[in-house]
Amino acid sequence: MMDLLIKGVEIADPINGRFYCNIGIKDHKIKMVSEQNIEAEKIIEASGLIAAPGFIDIHMHESEVTEETASLEMFEHMARMGVTTAVGGNCGLNTCKKSAAGYFNLLEQSGIPINYVGFTGYGYSREQQGHELNRPLTYPEFEELAPLIRNDLEKGACGVSLGLEYVPGISTEEMIWLGQLVKEYPDRLISAHYRYDSDRSLEALAELIILSRETGVPLQISHIGSCNAFGQMDSALEMFDAALKAGVDISADVYPYNAFSTMIGSAVFDEGCFERLRASYDSLLVTEGKYRGHKCTEDIFLELRSQAPDTLIVAFVMDEDEIVTALKHPEIMIASDGFLRSGQGHPRASGAFPRALGKYVREEKHLDLVEAVKKMTLLPAHRLGLTQKGRVAADYDADLVLFDFNKISDRSNYEKPAVPPEGIEHVLVGGKQVVCNSKYTGGDNGTVIRTG
Numbered sequence: 371m372m373d374l375l376i377k378g379v380e381i382a383d384p385i386n387g388r389f390y391c392n393i394g395i396k397d398h399k400i401k402m403v404s405e406q407n408i409e410a411e412k413i414i415e416a417s418g419l420i421a422a423p424g425f426i427d428i429h430m431h432e433s434e435v436t437e438e439t440a441s442l443e444m445f446e447h448m449a450r451m452g453v454t455t456a457v458g459g460n461c462g463l464n465t466c467k468k469s470a471a472g473y474f475n476l477l478e479q480s481g482i483p484i485n486y487v488g489f490t491g492y493g494y495s496r497e498q499q500g501h502e503l504n505r506p507l508t509y510p511e512f513e514e515l516a517p518l519i520r521n522d523l524e525k526g527a528c529g530v531s532l533g534l535e536y537v538p539g540i541s542t543e544e545m546i547w548l549g550q551l552v553k554e555y556p557d558r559l560i561s562a563h564y565r566y567d568s569d570r571s572l573e574a575l576a577e578l579i580i581l582s583r584e585t586g587v588p589l590q591i592s593h594i595g596s597c598n599a600f601g602q603m604d605s606a607l608e609m610f611d612a613a614l615k616a617g618v619d620i621s622a623d624v625y626p627y628n629a630f631s632t633m634i635g636s637a638v639f640d641e642g643c644f645e646r647l648r649a650s651y652d653s654l655l656v657t658e659g660k661y662r663g664h665k666c667t668e669d670i671f672l673e674l675r676s677q678a679p680d681t682l683i684v685a686f687v688m689d690e691d692e693i694v695t696a697l698k699h700p701e702i703m704i705a706s707d708g709f710l711r712s713g714q715g716h717p718r719a720s721g722a723f724p725r726a727l728g729k730y731v732r733e734e735k736h737l738d739l740v741e742a743v744k745k746m747t748l749l750p751a752h753r754l755g756l757t758q759k760g761r762v763a764a765d766y767d768a769d770l771v772l773f774d775f776n777k778i779s780d781r782s783n784y785e786k787p788a789v790p791p792e793g794i795e796h797v798l799v800g801g802k803q804v805v806c807n808s809k810y811t812g813g814d815n816g817t818v819i820r821t822g
């Protein structure tokens with residue numbers, strides 16, 4: 371007797387492909403995938419739907435902790451778009467504004483609807499120690515900071531993230547020291563937001579390849595689209611492939627949009643940015659604060675940079691064809707890089723995965739469905755060492771998403787970034803529903819997955 375039967379569903383598994391079957395779930399696990407009848411206490415009638423492994427978002431940004439309460443805002447957006455495991459702490463930023471170890475504890479106390487894996491942000495620790503953004507650390511300064519990073523790694527952070535564009539002072543040498551530290555802990559990654567985008571993005575990519583080659587630490591290149599989709603994508607992927615072929619342990623993710631989002635005060639918008647990005651003030655849309663919904667003018671841009679540098683903006687500057695090229699590359703994962711604060715920010719936070727399946731698979735046919743599913747499930751599971759996740763097969767965790775392939779689409783946009791998607795009918799985390807008939811039901815069935 372199973373706890374749950376998913377009846378008459380079409381499975382989309384990254385290894386076995388598409389086929390019709392029943393899925394039997396017991397004790398948080400997929401126990402049976404069978405054409406036979408399965409006895410169960412509860413049944414989800416799923417004919418007409420596709421069952422894929424729950425999406426694993428290898429690049430998202432967790433919500434901020436305020437007054438010792440972990441906001442679940444981002445986890446809800448994740449669950450609604452089919453994500454059952456979210457990986458935060460990216461880009462060097464602990465957007466939770468806590469150490470990774472402290473955040474893990476808080477999530478475990480409060481309970482979470484989906485699974486969480488976390489990097490610790492190097493930029494965050496550097497900031498905690500009071501270091502300036504533009505000055506490289508000396509080795510003694512690095513040694514003084516190292517215990518913060520070590521503590522997070524000992525408590526199960528999956529690795530360390532870098533945001534080189536945000537903290538330009540981090541020297542290549544400093545990164546190598548960090549890589550050597552991370553290498554002491556088994557199965558950890560470095561994820562890195564490149565140092566330069568657009569015209570200097572190839573040089574930035576080369577630096578990351580060297581970091582991995584010199585230290586032996588597996589490296590995840592973050593949101594490669596917003597680094598290279600300015601005329602450099604083909605060359606970037608040639609470098610990427612050559613490094614892989616030479617045995618360097620690198621991988622990358624991309625979000626399915628041609629506009630990026632960040633804080634207006636970031637170094638991305640330092641002098642010369644508009645020439646570099648082939649853009650102008652009105653390529654930037656303000657998505658929060660008093661100018662929300664306005665395109666930038668020179669006056670708004672200068673005012674926000676000096677008085678409200680944390681304001682989130684969206685920059686419409688990337689080349690769509692090059693985003694497609696990255697999405698199609700067999701080794702590149704699909705991730706959201708999502709972050710919404712009080713429902714404001716970039717629509718990818720509530721739409722990335724449904725958009726990849728609706729726009730790029732069903733409508734534009736750039737990718738095959740199973741191929742796309744693999745980029746959101748098995749590829750990130752492998753990268754993170756999650757051996758029980760990423761497939762619809764017996765003995766895997768019962769993290770599943772059931773969607774209507776004819777309907778699935780993102781409905782969030784730059785004006786309304788928090789609108790939930792269409793076509794995601796059921797989402798299960800460890801066999802329990804967090805989304806039921808397209809309604810978010812939440813719960814605390816998620817786990818903080820600690821590495822090591």
Ligand SMILES: [Zn+2]
Binds near residue numbers: 460461563592593
């Ligand atoms: Zn980033």
